[in-house]
Amino acid sequence: MSHQPLTHNGAVTFVGAGPGCVDMLTMGAFRALQEADVVIHDRLVGPEILALAKGTLIDAGKEGFGPSTPQSAINALIVGHAGTGARVVRLKGGDCGIFGRLDEEIEALEAAGIQWSILPGLTSAAAAAAAIGQSLTKRGRNRGLRIVTGHDMDGFADQDWKGLARSGEVAAIYMGKKASRFIQGRLMMHGADANTPVTLVENATRPDQRIVAATLGTLSDTATCLTGPAVMLYGLAPRAAAQALPELHEASGLKEVTA
Incomplete structure (x- = not known):
């Protein structure tokens, strides 16, 4: 799913990392990780998948009933890095559209005029x-x-x-x-x-x-x-x-x- 750029800022790709095994990562997700300047990832994304990334890794994990990065801080991270012109991957465990707060992050990007796209993953x-x-x-x-x-x-x-x-x-x-x-x-x-x-x-x-x-x-x-x-x-x-x-x-x- 692609969207035309709204400004000359960088772009954000929401990527579903799948359930954990690197073999269940999609080819699209693999390419996105290889090409990204910055990867902002959840805590459940395993080290084998993170090792595929060539850019800067930023942990923005959440844990139910435990320590979590506030959603407002995650939104600011995504918008801030994309606003510098960086190619950003927002990497979520499983499928990014299932219990991943995807809409909140898309709304933050649209408010900032930043292009985004979605690569779903295996839930x-x-x-x-x-x-x-x-x-x-x-x-x-x-x-x-x-x-x-x-x-x-x-x-x-x-x-x-x-x-x-x-x-x-x-x-x-x-x-x-x-x-x-x-x-x-x-x-x-x-x-x-x-x-x-x-x-x-x-x-x-x-x-x-x-x-x-x-x-x-x-x-x-x-x-x-x-x-x-x-x-x-x-x-x-x-x-x-x-x-x-x-x-x-x-x-x-x-x-x-x-x-």
Whole structure:
């Protein structure tokens, strides 16, 4: 997606870095990293991907319920560097349009008259589903997929719990680890079966990837064993056939723990 320059300032490319594994970076993202003068990146972008950049690296990370660079400061960084004529890559984990505050940063650039474009990336939900051998949609099971967040600016995020609690629903829950007890309680309060499968994929696609199979009833206890960023796949369990192929697990660095 390209836009004509509004002034003679530099340009900003928003790039999705994918879920972590360098092999899942798009060719467009690779070229952008090679050509950028400045790369302003999130904390979840791994060192192998950052090593591809030839320009100056600037960490502008955010952490849920933890230390974060204020959004206003990130906007100022992007606008400031592009305003000098630099080619800037704003590098975000996963896809830059999913829980990446993309619109806020675009609005800051447009207010400053700076050209921008978007290179989408592979979102973590797709990578996590592939890791457990499942599709995110399936005929006869779910005609839709919800991508929701476990928390937002106000704390734990409220969702359409009644809709999610219906049998057969599938959702990818981002940033839900610390909100797991809240999510569990809200869903069960609205009638969700405690035996509904929930799979947690920690550090999706990375060498330390871990898959933890749980149920809604065990979700909050299971989430406490995770230390890295994780996607919760509500309504999906790891495909049983994958358990019969330990050599594939070993080759990919995948570990599976059933809780």
